[in-house]
Structure formats: C-alpha cells, structure tokens
Amino acid sequence: MNFNSVDYRYTAKNGLLTLTGSDGILHFNYTLTGNTLTLSIGGQSALYTRTDTKPAQNNNLAQPNSNTTIDASMVGKWCVSSTYTNYQQGGGSSHSECVVLKPDGTYEYSSEGSISGYSHDQSIYGFGNSAGNDRGTWKVQGNTLIATSQITNQTKQYQFSKRNNKNGDPMLVIDGKEFVTYYQKSSW
Numbered sequence: 001m002n003f004n005s006v007d008y009r010y011t012a013k014n015g016l017l018t019l020t021g022s023d024g025i026l027h028f029n030y031t032l033t034g035n036t037l038t039l040s041i042g043g044q045s046a047l048y049t050r051t052d053t054k055p056a057q058n059n060n061l062a063q064p065n066s067n068t069t070i071d072a073s074m075v076g077k078w079c080v081s082s083t084y085t086n087y088q089q090g091g092g093s094s095h096s097e098c099v100v101l102k103p104d105g106t107y108e109y110s111s112e113g114s115i116s117g118y119s120h121d122q123s124i125y126g127f128g129n130s131a132g133n134d135r136g137t138w139k140v141q142g143n144t145l146i147a148t149s150q151i152t153n154q155t156k157q158y159q160f161s162k163r164n165n166k167n168g169d170p171m172l173v174i175d176g177k178e179f180v181t182y183y184q185k186s187s188w
Contacts, residue, residue, distance in 0.1 A: 026072050028040060041070055043105065074101050075103045076185060077100045080180065097179070098182065111133070112130065113131075115128050134151055136148045140160075144157050145159075158175045160175075163188065165178070170186070
C-alpha cells in the first residue's frame with residue numbers, strides 16, 4: 001500500500017487496519033461500505049472513495065474529503081540541532097529541538113540549549129541552560145500543521161513543507177526550521 005507517498009505493508013481484520021513501514025506501525029479503525037472507506041484515528045475520521053472499481057486495475061483511494069487529517073507520512077521523531085564553538089572568543093552554544101508526531105494524533109515536543117563563555121586566562125567563566133517541553137494533539141490542513149497544546153490549551157498553526165536534505169534524509173521544514181527524521185526513513 002502507498003499512503004502519502006510512503007510504502008507500507010498492511011493487514012485489515014475485524015475493523016482494524018494496520019500499516020507497517022520503515023517509520024513504525026500505524027493502526028486505524030475502519031469501515032468499508034460499498035466504495036467508501038472510513039478511517040478513524042485519534043478522534044479524527046477521513047472518508048475515502050474508490051475511484052476505480054475494476055479489480056485487475058489500480059484501486060488507489062482518493063484523498064480524504066475532510067479538510068484536516070493526520071498525515072501518516074509525518075509520523076515519527078523529527079529533530080533540529082545546532083552547535084557553535086568560538087575558541088578565539090572563548091565560548092560556545094548548543095541547541096536541540098525534537099518533536100514526536102504520533103499516529104494517534106498526539107505529539108510530544110522537547111527542547112534544550114546551553115551557552116558558555118570564558119576568558120582566555122580562565123578568570124571569568126559563565127554558562128546558562130534552558131529546557132522546554134509540550135504535548136498535545138496535531139493534524140494537518142494542506143501545508144499547515146495545527147498543534148493544540150494540552151499544557152497551555154492554545155492552538156497554534158505552523159506552515160510546513162516536506163523536503164530532503166543533502167544526504168537524502170526526509171525533513172519537515174516547520175516555519176523555516178529544518179527538522180530531520182531521527183529514525184531511518186525513505187526520502188520524500
């Protein structure tokens with residue numbers, strides 16, 4: 001099965017559709033009535049309509065007819081990190097952010113950073129660090145990632161695109177930040 005340009009093995013039994021791919025396992029509840037397939041996950045549902053009913057030919061499913069959904073190709077852990085060292089000035093900084101988009105429509109976000117500085121004669125030294133986290137629910141609408149925090153009860157919208165880095169690793173570019181897949185995934 002190919003779902004959002006990602007290949008999956010699938011099984012369907014007793015109303016449960018299980019997709020298995022390089023990015024993990026995804027479970028959907030499903031019902032099939034005639035040419036209409038309804039998939040449900042994390043309180044969200046999407047309807048698909050069979051576009052070609054000839055059994056020997058392509059039976060691709062159309063895109064969901066709801067405006068918001070969980071994009072299974074985005075499920076996984078995505079991280080961005082940076083490190084800066086300045087030996088001449090005596091100091092450096094590092095920062096990392098990771099977001100885990102889960103197939104049930106929930107997410108976990110974490111960030112941490114540190115900065116340090118010192119004089120060459122070691123007479124002055126300073127450092128600082130920070131950390132943050134969040135969790136909630138996520139969905140997409142077009143090229144907009146919609147996240148609702150369970151901690152702040154705020155909903156935020158982020159523009160995103162899917163790209164590959166110079167090594168061919170898939171990235172989610174979220175509001176300009178390049179989050180690279182943490183686990184091995186196929187290129188977009």
